Amino acid sequence: MTVVGPFGLSVRDQALEADVQAGLAAVEEGLLEATKSEVPFITEAAQHLVRAGGKRFRPLLVTLAAQFGDPYAPGIVPSAVVVELTHLATLYHDDVMDEADVRRGVPSANSRWGNSVAVLTGDFLFARASHILADLGPEAVRIQAEAFERLVTGQILETAGPRDGRDPVDHYMDVLGGKTGSLIAVAGRFGAMMSGADETVVDVLTQYGERLGVAFQLADDVLDIASDSRESGKTPGTDLREGIPTMPVLRLHERVKRLGLAEDIALSELLASDLTDDARHAEALARLRVHPALEQARRDTVRYAEDARATLAPLPECDAKAALVELCDAVVHRAG
Numbered sequence: 001m002t003v004v005g006p007f008g009l010s011v012r013d014q015a016l017e018a019d020v021q022a023g024l025a026a027v028e029e030g031l032l033e034a035t036k037s038e039v040p041f042i043t044e045a046a047q048h049l050v051r052a053g054g055k056r057f058r059p060l061l062v063t064l065a066a067q068f069g070d071p072y073a074p075g076i077v078p079s080a081v082v083v084e085l086t087h088l089a090t091l092y093h094d095d096v097m098d099e100a101d102v103r104r105g106v107p108s109a110n111s112r113w114g115n116s117v118a119v120l121t122g123d124f125l126f127a128r129a130s131h132i133l134a135d136l137g138p139e140a141v142r143i144q145a146e147a148f149e150r151l152v153t154g155q156i157l158e159t160a161g162p163r164d165g166r167d168p169v170d171h172y173m174d175v176l177g178g179k180t181g182s183l184i185a186v187a188g189r190f191g192a193m194m195s196g197a198d199e200t201v202v203d204v205l206t207q208y209g210e211r212l213g214v215a216f217q218l219a220d221d222v223l224d225i226a227s228d229s230r231e232s233g234k235t236p237g238t239d240l241r242e243g244i245p246t247m248p249v250l251r252l253h254e255r256v257k258r259l260g261l262a263e264d265i266a267l268s269e270l271l272a273s274d275l276t277d278d279a280r281h282a283e284a285l286a287r288l289r290v291h292p293a294l295e296q297a298r299r300d301t302v303r304y305a306e307d308a309r310a311t312l313a314p315l316p317e318c319d320a321k322a323a324l325v326e327l328c329d330a331v332v333h334r335a336g
Helices: 014-034 040-046 057-068 076-098 109-113 115-134 138-160 168-194 199-226 247-259 262-271 278-289 292-311 319-334
Strands: 002-004 009-011
Touching: 014 057, 014 076, 014 115, 014 319, 040 115, 057 076, 057 168, 057 199, 057 319, 076 109, 076 115, 076 138, 076 168, 109 115, 115 138, 138 168, 168 199, 168 247, 199 247, 199 278, 199 292, 199 319, 247 262, 247 278, 247 292, 262 278, 278 292, 292 319
Parallel strands: none
Antiparallel strands: 002 009
16 A cells, blocks of 8 residues: 555555556646746746645546546546646635735745735636646536636635525535535546546546535644644634634534533634734634534534545445545545
């Protein structure tokens, strides 16, 4: 059993391992090529997060999904590059919105060059992704456009908050389906589709990607509270400081409504206060790390990862399916 890629997936079959390693290496070359510009400064800014590394979770899923058809089909690597470029572009924009200082263990683009450069660099990456996508055919363009619409809608829903009478947790799951699930669903869909896999297989891997994507983001919610910057590659409690109600916070609010315990109310009030103050932010982070709401968020992560695993049932038994099952375990492991 060998560890493959930055995400740490274990692959049991040597042939599959070789295919995945070769695919990810080709994607890495494609990312570097796609982020080159005649303007050296643009190249530096565009390659800033590429060279910082990352889990390459989405290209990994493209590569594994392609195993259910022809894994050497010409559209597989370019489609993986498109999905990862789109993801990278959203990170540049997210860091501006969150005023983040660190991303993937390096200074964020906005902290290094300012918000304008970060936003424009994200736009540059979207443009390069679209250029590659155009060669993959109109169906691929349509799929990516629909996913991007969902991604942006999810971000807007997060900013707007739930409408009156809407359950905040249900609203948040819609946010996650758009913000994260949509693009990871495309990764599964592109890998299967570009490999020429049966339409049933394409549908299964699309659904799997969506559910795994939600689990992945829920794990990130836990990591934002529970990890230090060495584990997550970004400043802990970033969402907390910005007042973004992630799943641990939503579960705390649920508990306040259900039980009305004084200590829960006090923590909820602390979270609602000005957490740009470092001391107050540190206190909120420390208290939330030992609160039952964090454990509830971990259980939410497990539940969605198990849903993703169950989605794979119709697929034939093979090493690629085993790897996709293990990917569910890897997501849960991230959440502790």
